[in-house]
Amino acid sequence: MINSNEYSSRRNKILDKLENNSLLILFAGQARKKSGDASFPFDINRNFYYLTGIEQENSVLLLVKCDGEIGEYLFIDEKNEKIEKWTGIKMTVEEAREISGIETVLMRSTFEGKIEAAFSNNMSHFGQIDQVYLDLEKELKIDECVSTVHYAEELKKKCQTKIIDVNEMILKERxxxxxxxxxxxxxxxxxxxxxxxxxxxxxxxxxxxxxxxxxxxxxxxxxxxxxxxxxxxxxxxxxxxxxxxxxxxxxxxxxxxxxxxxxxxxxxxxxxxxxxxxxxxxxxxxxxxxxxxxxxxxxxxxxxxxxxxxxxxxxxxxxxxxxxxxxxxxxxxxxxxxxxxxxxxxxxxxxxxxxxxxxxxxxxxxxxxxxxxxxxxxxxxxxxxxxxxxxxxxxxxxxxxxxxxxxxxxxxxxxxxxxxx
Ligand SMILES: [Mn+2]
Missing domain, CATH: 3.90.230.10 (Creatinase/methionine aminopeptidase superfamily)
Structure with a gap:
């Protein structure tokens, strides 16, 4: 078993290597659709897993290295009793915190807002952001029809920011x-x-x-x-x-x-x-x-x-x-x-x-x-x-x-x- 201290120190090593005024966004991914309402078994993105120990699909890791703040955020799906009756129990905020060692665990539904706020001059408490690191190696699926590559293009357009592929940096650590x-x-x-x-x-x-x-x-x-x-x-x-x-x-x-x-x-x-x-x-x-x-x-x-x-x-x-x-x-x-x-x-x-x-x-x-x-x-x-x-x-x-x-x-x-x- 890998403990939360180890995940923490892996993130610190990566944070050290990021340029100042950066965000790093890593997606856990989503199961690919198979046929009808069936999906392929979900397999966690390994770079996300390496830095968090979290295996729950749809989760997101956000690392911030800006003058204003150095921080770690984990976003997980909200618990939903009705859906859980069909597809299994989602992890609680406490569980996610314990596994990953990340203090700030937020709901996945707030992720997009957090990124938008980060780029809006008057709302950001991060300070200036010059680049965003993303894992662009594969067509990692974020949502039904959205891969990380699509996401990178959107973000570049919307926020006028530079995108850097972080894949090799994490693979080297691994x-x-x-x-x-x-x-x-x-x-x-x-x-x-x-x-x-x-x-x-x-x-x-x-x-x-x-x-x-x-x-x-x-x-x-x-x-x-x-x-x-x-x-x-x-x-x-x-x-x-x-x-x-x-x-x-x-x-x-x-x-x-x-x-x-x-x-x-x-x-x-x-x-x-x-x-x-x-x-x-x-x-x-x-x-x-x-x-x-x-x-x-x-x-x-x-x-x-x-x-x-x-x-x-x-x-x-x-x-x-x-x-x-x-x-x-x-x-x-x-x-x-x-x-x-x-x-x-x-x-x-x-x-x-x-x-x-x-x-x-x-x-x-x-x-x-x-x-x-x-x-x-x-x-x-x-x-x-x-x-x-x-x-x-x-x-x-x-x-x-x-x-x-x-x-x-x-x-x-x-x-x-x-x-x-
Ligand atoms: Mn072999």
């Missing part, structure tokens, strides 16, 4: 994780491990990819407060070479591999784990040969992770490793051919988003959490292998957060043999 955030990721990884083990219990030739997916997702949902970090990938045989294979509809065949790429999330902090298993419990010689190249690459690349290294350097390291090994073992006819069988990048940051804000050219620092996920994909053999761990960058090197999740050939074969007995 790249360095606090101990409390790392604990959430650890918990998400532990639950993911449990889910993988439960999926392996039902893995058997003749069953289907969706049986494994369902077993994994059921385990995740059974843990209170845990959700799926992203759409579960269970790709057997020829499907293993499709990086984000979406369907999970095929039968598991004797003698083939199955690739898992999946993760649970705790308080929106994601785990992102890939493992590859032999469906009948034993790797064939060729599968083992390729698996061990990927595994050795996974370990060597993990050992290369340390402060100062960039993700670009990490990927070059992994790609060279795979090229050398595949060439030496006769799997490709030249090192250049590696791009045919390895076609993604080895790492991304992990956090409130599974692919967390990532500046690939900036050097790693202690507190970053990244994935390490080399893979090899030989369509001609129906072999797709990826081994992905989640790694914390420390002062002296790294800590593999997912070190307990099974990946050695002998451990996998042993576990699966017990299952078959």
């Amino acid at each position: 790249m360095v994780k606090s101990p409390a955030e790392i604990d959430c990721i650890r918990e998400a990884i532990e639950t993911t491990d449990l889910g993988i083990r439960n999926a392996l219990r039902v893995m058997k030739q003749g069953r289907y990819e969706y049986n494994l997916r369902n077993a994994f997702e059921y385990s995740i949902m059974e843990e209170y407060g845990t959700t799926l970090a992203f759409d579960t990938i269970i790709a057997s045989g020829k499907n293993g070479v499709i990086l984000h294979y979406p369907e999970a509809k095929d039968m598991l065949n004797d003698g083939e591999l199955v690739l898992f790429d999946l993760g649970a999330a705790k308080s929106h902090y994601s785990a992102d784990i890939s493992r590859t298993f032999p469906i009948n419990g034993k790797f064939s010689d060729l599968q083992k040969k390729i698996y061990e190249i990927v595994l050795e690459c996974n370990k060597a690349t993990i050992n290369f992770i340390r402060p100062g290294i960039t993700l670009v350097e990490l990927n070059d390291f992994a790609k060279n490793f795979l090229a050398e090994e595949c060439f030496a073992k006769g799997l490709i006819s030249s090192k250049e051919e590696i791009t045919r069988v390895y076609y993604h990048s080895v790492s991304h940051h992990l956090g409130l988003d599974t692919h967390d804000g990532t500046d690939r050219s900036s050097a790693l620092v202690a507190g970053n959490v990244i994935t390490c996920e080399p893979g090899l994909y030989f369509a001609e053999y129906n072999i797709g292998i990826r081994i992905e761990d989640d790694v914390l960058v420390t002062e002296n090197g790294r800590e593999v957060l997912s070190k307990n999740i099974i990946k050695e050939v002998s451990d996998i074969e042993k576990l699966l043999r017990f299952r078959n007995e």
Whole structure:
């Protein structure tokens, strides 16, 4: 759990970075309409959540940094007994204050008035406002037909003010994780491990990819407060070479591999784990040969992770490793051919988003959490292998957060043999 002091200090860091005479407005967002009167499940805007801990849709954060005042305001929907009988209880002002650490919690219906007043010379107690910071990265939905991008245009016209995109500034802060955030990721990884083990219990030739997916997702949902970090990938045989294979509809065949790429999330902090298993419990010689190249690459690349290294350097390291090994073992006819069988990048940051804000050219620092996920994909053999761990960058090197999740050939074969007995 992240406490209100941490949210407070995150806001202070951002306030420090804002130009003087500024407002920062962040929207929690609204559920997107699906069809008829149904909506897609609501998912909180991560930058808003990062600075408030509030998960209620339609909320707004306003930070003020003006000569007249430095302040924080949170706007939430008014409680409404009649609506709450249909769609659930809204948080109280006290609850919002306790979670976020923001003293001034106001009703959402007063937000527009507050902004208008801020820009009207005689009513503003903020003083001069020269610019407004907004998160413009995505078409974040504020209202039925209004995105932040629309809102920015309106505000610019109405208030003659400069708009600055604050997205990158917040993403940069999010790249360095606090101990409390790392604990959430650890918990998400532990639950993911449990889910993988439960999926392996039902893995058997003749069953289907969706049986494994369902077993994994059921385990995740059974843990209170845990959700799926992203759409579960269970790709057997020829499907293993499709990086984000979406369907999970095929039968598991004797003698083939199955690739898992999946993760649970705790308080929106994601785990992102890939493992590859032999469906009948034993790797064939060729599968083992390729698996061990990927595994050795996974370990060597993990050992290369340390402060100062960039993700670009990490990927070059992994790609060279795979090229050398595949060439030496006769799997490709030249090192250049590696791009045919390895076609993604080895790492991304992990956090409130599974692919967390990532500046690939900036050097790693202690507190970053990244994935390490080399893979090899030989369509001609129906072999797709990826081994992905989640790694914390420390002062002296790294800590593999997912070190307990099974990946050695002998451990996998042993576990699966017990299952078959
Ligand atoms: Mn990943």
